[in-house]
Amino acid sequence: MANLALRKLVQTYDKVTVLHGIDLEIGDGEFVVLVGPSGCGKSTTLRLIAGLEEATSGDIEIGGRVVNHLEPKERDIAMVFQNYAIYPHMTVRRNIGFGLRSSTLSRPEKDARIEEVAKILDMQDLLARKPSQLSGGQRQRVAIGRAMVRDPAVFLFDEPLSNLDAQLRTQMRLEIKKLHQRVGTTIVFVTHDQVEAMTMADRIVIMKDGVIQQVGTPAEVYHAPANTFVATFIGAPSMNMLPAVGTDEGIRLASGQEVALERGPGAGRGVTLGVRPDDLHEGKGVPILGGTVAVREPLGPETLIYVDVDGSEVIAKADGRVPPEVGARVELCARPEDLHVFDATTGEAI
Amino acid sequence: MSDTAIRASSETLLATKAPKRPANMGQILRWLILFLGGIAMIMPIVYMLSTSLKWPHEVYDVNLVPKEPTLDNYRFVLEDGRFYGWFINSLVIATITTICNLFFDSLVGYTLCKFRFPGRYIVFIAILSTLMIPTEMLVIPWYLMSQQFGWLDTYWGIMFPGLMTAFGTFLMKQFFETVPNDFIEAARIDGLNELEIWWTVAMPLVRPALAALAIFVFLGNWTAFIWPLIVTNSVEMYTLPVGLSSFGDEADVAWELIMTGAAISTIPTLVVFLIFQRFIIRGVVMAGLKG
Numbered sequence: 302m303a304n305l306a307l308r309k310l311v312q313t314y315d316k317v318t319v320l321h322g323i324d325l326e327i328g329d330g331e332f333v334v335l336v337g338p339s340g341c342g343k344s345t346t347l348r349l350i351a352g353l354e355e356a357t358s359g360d361i362e363i364g365g366r367v368v369n370h371l372e373p374k375e376r377d378i379a380m381v382f383q384n385y386a387i388y389p390h391m392t393v394r395r396n397i398g399f400g401l402r403s404s405t406l407s408r409p410e411k412d413a414r415i416e417e418v419a420k421i422l423d424m425q426d427l428l429a430r431k432p433s434q435l436s437g438g439q440r441q442r443v444a445i446g447r448a449m450v451r452d453p454a455v456f457l458f459d460e461p462l463s464n465l466d467a468q469l470r471t472q473m474r475l476e477i478k479k480l481h482q483r484v485g486t487t488i489v490f491v492t493h494d495q496v497e498a499m500t501m502a503d504r505i506v507i508m509k510d511g512v513i514q515q516v517g518t519p520a521e522v523y524h525a526p527a528n529t530f531v532a533t534f535i536g537a538p539s540m541n542m543l544p545a546v547g548t549d550e551g552i553r554l555a556s557g558q559e560v561a562l563e564r565g566p567g568a569g570r571g572v573t574l575g576v577r578p579d580d581l582h583e584g585k586g587v588p589i590l591g592g593t594v595a596v597r598e599p600l601g602p603e604t605l606i607y608v609d610v611d612g613s614e615v616i617a618k619a620d621g622r623v624p625p626e627v628g629a630r631v632e633l634c635a636r637p638e639d640l641h642v643f644d645a646t647t648g649e650a651i
Numbered sequence: 652m653s654d655t656a657i658r659a660s661s662e663t664l665l666a667t668k669a670p671k672r673p674a675n676m677g678q679i680l681r682w683l684i685l686f687l688g689g690i691a692m693i694m695p696i697v698y699m700l701s702t703s704l705k706w707p708h709e710v711y712d713v714n715l716v717p718k719e720p721t722l723d724n725y726r727f728v729l730e731d732g733r734f735y736g737w738f739i740n741s742l743v744i745a746t747i748t749t750i751c752n753l754f755f756d757s758l759v760g761y762t763l764c765k766f767r768f769p770g771r772y773i774v775f776i777a778i779l780s781t782l783m784i785p786t787e788m789l790v791i792p793w794y795l796m797s798q799q800f801g802w803l804d805t806y807w808g809i810m811f812p813g814l815m816t817a818f819g820t821f822l823m824k825q826f827f828e829t830v831p832n833d834f835i836e837a838a839r840i841d842g843l844n845e846l847e848i849w850w851t852v853a854m855p856l857v858r859p860a861l862a863a864l865a866i867f868v869f870l871g872n873w874t875a876f877i878w879p880l881i882v883t884n885s886v887e888m889y890t891l892p893v894g895l896s897s898f899g900d901e902a903d904v905a906w907e908l909i910m911t912g913a914a915i916s917t918i919p920t921l922v923v924f925l926i927f928q929r930f931i932i933r934g935v936v937m938a939g940l941k942g
Contacts, residue, residue, distance in 0.1 A: 351836075352840075353836050353840075373839050373840045374839070374840065374841070380840050382833040382836070388834065388855075388856075390855040399838075400841045400842070402843070403843075451841075
């Protein structure tokens, strides 16, 4: 186990800079998820940590040791790839044991280690099989086993669940989380799926265009987003964003509705009011806006309603049993603590 | 269910089966072309076998079935000590050349495919461009080279032009393109050096290409004629095709013996094909990535 630090990490390809000075400290045994849309630089960051690419500038420290110029095998890391990358011509046993080739362990010790990993991953019966005889989930477990067997200081996962179907993804998510609790190794996990990030991470790193937007616990990034990007990226459905102007006592929405805030942004300042569909209900709290129900999406315990407000669409949650009818007029309210105000120009939270 | 009942029900099933659609003209034409193509390919082989069973006086008759079939030609060829020498020469040359091609072509193909270095594209184009030069044009420089290095009438002299080929390099490079980089990178993280990655991870994944290349190279060298004819002087160094062409005398060519030798010489090529073709088929069903 080891801590990991990225200091002013920059990566440039042919004059195109894809990472703009990444600074990140990851504690020993921490489970950190890098999340962001395609092209945000999360996989590049992981590849730099792994040593598969050389950083243009900046330092990477693993366990207090700068590893920039070390080969991947010398960095004491193991990586699980999106496409599993288990060798098709080798059995599960050979695949798992492959990472021990350069180890100084004796043959019986290596065998014992393979058996131990197979037991943890519940794969003892599969050791003699070839990858073509395994299901997608089993192949992914082999890939994890191959990483585990080396007992690395840091595990790197590059979107390992994105090729699995929804049910298997949920199951593997849980298994990886349990595995982390059991072995306690530092994990850096890359995904574009914010649900994966929220459910697995100790801390989430949200990236966009090669820049870290926010680092925080799942609760922090959900309840206190640093900017409009984080606010809309985290949470499904996305946070509603309503243009507004600051007033003496709060803000005034485009619809003319005044919303009183404890700390106003300042009179005349252009702002955006963010409110999550989860926090926007009929009846209770501060009135925010009114409109006509355009579409309903029943989810069982609750119903999502798409409300047409002066031509723009706002999503809110309604009762699952007795939702408002399509075409009905609704008045939506939210609690003051659930309102997020962002600067209209910079997008930063106020 | 009794036998009668089973028969009755199967007859009912057959009776209710949809009638086969009659073949249309297009299909008939395709079959006809394929049939003619098949005949065109098999005829020389049939003629070779037929001639090998004929007496010399019957060789120029066009009949496919010999009037008086004989195995005397086989006895003559197999009892002729020179034949075994030529056979061994061909076998050694074709085998060594095939092994060298598999090694060098795949190594160069892998390097050009998986490594990024300045001039990579130029090197690849330069290798490919050699495909456009016909063998006949290269024979003179090869010969001069062999003469200067003292390789005339040696195994090395026969083999050296074909130890690595542009076609093989191109074929292997294209196949290595299909090996996902994730495998290579996973092996790098697992601690393998680049040569180990090529040998342990990449090579087993391109077995179908290696098998195809092995077949092409072996057959090409087994049947090679012009260069071995030019570079060899002594009868002992002849390869099988060169040796077979020497049957007969100035007045007459012993076609029945040539055909007999050719018929015998097809055996190793069939063996090579049977050994390697299963790798081509097995390679298709391999899987290690989410696909």
